[in-house]
Amino acid sequence: MKRSAFLITLSREHHTALVWAKRAQRGSGEEATALMPSLVGLFERELAPHFAAEEADLLPLLHAHGQAALAARTLAEHATLRAEAARLRDGCAAALAPFGRALADHVRFEERELFPVIESILAQRADAAAPTVGRSTPARGDMPEQR
Template identity: 50%
Template sequence: MRRSPHLLQLSREHHTALVLAKRAQRLARGTAAAAQEFMDELPAVFEHELEPHFQVEEIALLSALRDAQAADGAEDVVSMVERTLLEHAGLRELARRIGGQDFSSLAVFGELLDGHVRFEERELFNRAESLLSPEALARIDEAHRQMGAGCRSTLPS
């Protein structure tokens, strides 16, 4: 899929998020003891990698989409923005639970993160590219650079 150069870094970060999601799903099929290291490290990884990515999306991308929706009347954007925010909140809560050693949250976290990334790649980003001006997309990219966002997983394999 060809992606706007202004959303390319956010899109690349989704790959790392998918790897994290698949790892959580795999570990959830095992035992809590086998997932212990992952569960111990997930809150920090989330805070330093996924949270900055979410912040760029929420502050720059979703704001730009809201502005475009208000000007353009693109009603589908409202539900996409709401879904993104709800999923971000859900993932934050699940990461918090996992950090509290809630092994049962691993599978849900992995499934939600996987579905969330696929939604953003297939729907949200495509809609942003079709609705936002090149200047608005460039502002998202600039916000990303300024905020120093990035998924660069440091979890052990």
């Protein structure tokens, strides 16, 4: 099944998010302290808009097709990641590993469970609404690669 252009963009962002998640999980000591501002910047610049795009474009589609549980899980995981990012913003180095784990787990959930359902829904839709997925959020550049 061909993946929609919007999901391709999200998947590319997921790849880079996994790189950062691994860095967060491995960060310790001075490295962790140095990594925190970069992760906060990443969250504010890339992940928050990514979540907003998913929430605006994908979750209503899930609700409309009887997939409220997947939508609820997505929202709950976004809330967890927002909370961990807030802890990082507040200077809590102890949030680094939990943020990294939560981000990696969330990306895997979306790629393995959420996106296949979205693809199936889009494949079944023949109406004009199908191409609008992704229209509510302007195109963004790729997230910064690992430095």
